[in-house]
Amino acid sequence: MARDSQAALxxxxxxxxxxxxxxxGDLINAASDPRGFVKAELARPFGVLLEAxxxxxxxxxxxxxFAYQDQVKQARExxxxxxxxxxxxxxxxxxxxxxxTLRRNLSLNTVMTEIAGQMAEAKPADxxxxxxxxxPNAAAPPxxxxxxxxxxxxxxxxxxxxxxRLQRATLVDCGFTERLVVFxxxxxxxxxxxxxxxxxxxxxxxREAIRPHVLGRFAEMLKAVEQHPAMLFFLDNxxxxxxxxxxxxNRKRGLNENLAREIMELHTLGVGGGYTxxxxxxxxxxxxxxxxxxxxxxxxxxxxxxxxxxxHQPGAQVLLGKTYEATGLAQGEAALADIxxxxxxxxxxxxxxxxxxxxxxxxxxxxARLRDVFVKTDGDLKAFATALVDSxxxxxxxxxxxxxxxxxLVASGRLLARVPxxxxxxxxxxxxxxxxxxSPAGPNGFPDTSAAWAAPEGIKLRLDIASQMGARLxxxxxxxxxxxxxxxxxxxxxxxxxxxxxxxxxQALALLLMSPEIQRR
Amino acid sequence: MIDCVENRLLTSxxxxxxxxxxxxxxAYLPKFARAADGRDPRLIVVILRGALDGLSTxxxxxxxxxxGLHGSIALTADGAHPALMLDSFFALHPSMPxxxxxxxxxxxxxxxxxATPYRDRSHFDGQDVLESGYAGPxxxxxxxxxxxxxxxxxxxxxxxxxxxGPTTPLVLRGAAPTVGWAPVALPQAxxxxxMRLVDLYRHRDPALASALSQGLQLEKAASGDDMKPKPGNQxxxxxxxxxxxxxxxxxxxxxxxxxxxxxxxxxxANEGGPxxxxxxxxxxxxxxxxxFESGLxxxxxxxxxxxxxxxxxxxxxxxxxxxxHGTGTIAxxxxxxxxxxxxxxxxxxxxxxxxxxxxxxKPTTDLRSVIKGxxxxxxxxxxxxxxxxxxxxxxxARPMKGLVT
Numbered sequence: 001m002a003r004d005s006q007a008a009l010x011x012x013x014x015x016x017x018x019x020x021x022x023x024x025g026d027l028i029n030a031a032s033d034p035r036g037f038v039k040a041e042l043a044r045p046f047g048v049l050l051e052a053x054x055x056x057x058x059x060x061x062x063x064x065x066f067a068y069q070d071q072v073k074q075a076r077e078x079x080x081x082x083x084x085x086x087x088x089x090x091x092x093x094x095x096x097x098x099x100x101t102l103r104r105n106l107s108l109n110t111v112m113t114e115i116a117g118q119m120a121e122a123k124p125a126d127x128x129x130x131x132x133x134x135x136p137n138a139a140a141p142p143x144x145x146x147x148x149x150x151x152x153x154x155x156x157x158x159x160x161x162x163x164x165r166l167q168r169a170t171l172v173d174c175g176f177t178e179r180l181v182v183f184x185x186x187x188x189x190x191x192x193x194x195x196x197x198x199x200x201x202x203x204x205x206x207r208e209a210i211r212p213h214v215l216g217r218f219a220e221m222l223k224a225v226e227q228h229p230a231m232l233f234f235l236d237n238x239x240x241x242x243x244x245x246x247x248x249x250n251r252k253r254g255l256n257e258n259l260a261r262e263i264m265e266l267h268t269l270g271v272g273g274g275y276t277x278x279x280x281x282x283x284x285x286x287x288x289x290x291x292x293x294x295x296x297x298x299x300x301x302x303x304x305x306x307x308x309x310x311x312h313q314p315g316a317q318v319l320l321g322k323t324y325e326a327t328g329l330a331q332g333e334a335a336l337a338d339i340x341x342x343x344x345x346x347x348x349x350x351x352x353x354x355x356x357x358x359x360x361x362x363x364x365x366x367x368a369r370l371r372d373v374f375v376k377t378d379g380d381l382k383a384f385a386t387a388l389v390d391s392x393x394x395x396x397x398x399x400x401x402x403x404x405x406x407x408x409l410v411a412s413g414r415l416l417a418r419v420p421x422x423x424x425x426x427x428x429x430x431x432x433x434x435x436x437x438x439s440p441a442g443p444n445g446f447p448d449t450s451a452a453w454a455a456p457e458g459i460k461l462r463l464d465i466a467s468q469m470g471a472r473l474x475x476x477x478x479x480x481x482x483x484x485x486x487x488x489x490x491x492x493x494x495x496x497x498x499x500x501x502x503x504x505x506x507q508a509l510a511l512l513l514m515s516p517e518i519q520r521r
Numbered sequence: 522m523i524d525c526v527e528n529r530l531l532t533s534x535x536x537x538x539x540x541x542x543x544x545x546x547x548a549y550l551p552k553f554a555r556a557a558d559g560r561d562p563r564l565i566v567v568i569l570r571g572a573l574d575g576l577s578t579x580x581x582x583x584x585x586x587x588x589g590l591h592g593s594i595a596l597t598a599d600g601a602h603p604a605l606m607l608d609s610f611f612a613l614h615p616s617m618p619x620x621x622x623x624x625x626x627x628x629x630x631x632x633x634x635x636a637t638p639y640r641d642r643s644h645f646d647g648q649d650v651l652e653s654g655y656a657g658p659x660x661x662x663x664x665x666x667x668x669x670x671x672x673x674x675x676x677x678x679x680x681x682x683x684x685x686g687p688t689t690p691l692v693l694r695g696a697a698p699t700v701g702w703a704p705v706a707l708p709q710a711x712x713x714x715x716m717r718l719v720d721l722y723r724h725r726d727p728a729l730a731s732a733l734s735q736g737l738q739l740e741k742a743a744s745g746d747d748m749k750p751k752p753g754n755q756x757x758x759x760x761x762x763x764x765x766x767x768x769x770x771x772x773x774x775x776x777x778x779x780x781x782x783x784x785x786x787x788x789x790a791n792e793g794g795p796x797x798x799x800x801x802x803x804x805x806x807x808x809x810x811x812x813f814e815s816g817l818x819x820x821x822x823x824x825x826x827x828x829x830x831x832x833x834x835x836x837x838x839x840x841x842x843x844x845x846h847g848t849g850t851i852a853x854x855x856x857x858x859x860x861x862x863x864x865x866x867x868x869x870x871x872x873x874x875x876x877x878x879x880x881x882x883k884p885t886t887d888l889r890s891v892i893k894g895x896x897x898x899x900x901x902x903x904x905x906x907x908x909x910x911x912x913x914x915x916x917x918a919r920p921m922k923g924l925v926t
Contacts, residue, residue, distance in 0.1 A: 460736030503571030503787030
């Protein structure tokens, strides 16, 4: 069979997470049967699920978070009860005095501790974004080394979830299904920065609401997402009360339209998808009472989805011209099922999907074909993804999409055949590059166009990170072998020459990771 | 970072500067540390990656062919930035006043027209030969410095509690345990790497070329003139790495041997003469050597620093005011233990007939002889061990005598 390295690049980079180094043979396999290589993963729907030791369910995690919050509260109250003592502030660090005389009995540990002060860089233990990490602190005077705070259960959970996801992405064959997970997870995003529960649940949300449906049905995914405690917390639906519900009457509080609006604007119909403000309000009423059970467990197992009839707006509602009878929880489920089937939804999803995978300006013929598949199969997402891989447009369009920071870091790890053992480095670099894991700035998720990721400062930072990787890992690898794994004869003459002429293996690796063959997909 | 940095001591470290330092954790005090003279020798090996232009660092200004070959970037003994005369024939680059001072104090020496046995012109293979100590490329399991370490006589056990570092240069890799340290900062890519990438993008990806160029300009605007040592720039980083290394080596139970690498010496274009890009880097190297001296304090007396590079550069400058890959170059020695004040060279001359393959400074000294001489005088390693284990099959390259007091 003829080998097609260019098609292998499309298979591995446009659809997957890039070729793995080592002895994977990914590029050769992809070149032999590009479409088959991508589609192989679609035949293994259970392969999308992610189970790892120690990863818990949303209710279990919720209970752990409640317990942690209670402990913190108790500790705070106990401290308040005691006489408040002035915390001694640390003395300002003395400037280091040049010391050219030999100090007797100076031990290595003393020196290490001394130097460690200069080297310590306080950063949030779980890699949460810190705005000033971009300032090199090389010239900072030595500060007392902060003793590392032990991670709390929320930080530990976030890191464990991140690690499981990163390991899966690094080890998986092509990575198409993992790319689909990332796409849908970003489409239905929550932000871990919303609060402790959101950070605790961010990974579980993806494992429970997204992964089981990536090769399933859109309507099922939609329902799982909108009923997931993480989403209800993120978009405030647990605070939304039907004005005429018992709770609404008692508490003089009412609707919160946040979730209802985003369901229509961002999750399904899209802006201009044919809904009005009336429809938003109507859907908000329909899903009042969709919440999760709190620490007391009055509505069910703490941390699990619950329908609170006392908060639900009574009566029938008209949505998008259709009347939904007062059937409690079923009212909202029926509404979601209909919205999932709406032609605007098919169009919005198809456009976004093609834009993500193929081009910032999605080819209209391809969008139309995928829209039709979506409609005809009633939102069968496996058929939908298969149609993309079967299309000619997806293979012919030039590789112009810029890899997102997450894509770039995962692809680098795969090429270097390094399975992450600690998510800290990834999380820190994602923060630096403006794509903090599971923490987009708004409910519309991370941007999906090249312009967003090819900004000047972003590219410069990418180069800095690639240089670090080169410095750390370059002296053990043959950069030309890696280029072979990554692109083989699809690599441009200029890229090959640039790597051949690098002044060191370290520099060669940095340049390879920054090459258009790796940066574009 | 791609993976977790394992370490017990410095849990909050991340990243490393260009050219991190690695140390051999030497668990034993060498026997001669307690000998009658109380010598406790230390050795620092500095690898310059990219191939240093020896003719621009220690210029043979007395050679009638030098000025013509090196053209616009040739050093001169007079003018606005005169080179520092080391003797009547060789002159040191003006960016290296500290090295010049050590040379005058007889604690620094130059060996000129040296090369490893490698005769091709690939950086990767050339560095492998330089660091592995084998006569040819492809042997990358261990480095000569590590094997020298293994061969040392063992005295009293001393503690070695250093953290595992991010990367170990090949010269130090091998069976003997090594530990590393690197200063923390968000290291930035050096200008040379950035320029190469801009060049690649210009040919292949104009959009990324313009984005990266803008990104680099933004940074320059933020940090000011790039040719001044500023926190975070390459020269400041070189000094910082050296300062940390010296501190650790000064400890009573600290490592006796260290190796580090500095990048950026591949000066194909706009190399500059007494001022410019190479001058900037040489200033950094000079500063690093000065940091070793001040950081080691009394230990400096028994220290030797060896500076080496994979090969030299063309004798004649190219069309872009730079030099291409060559063969013969220099090695530098500095330290209180060095018998300095000398340029040691069997000078081949720069007449066309005397150039290697008609283009490069011809090597007349085997770099292995220089290193073997230093190892023998510093640590008492035998001819046999040096010729078989440390530099396999190198009996013909006899240790150079009298480099170290």
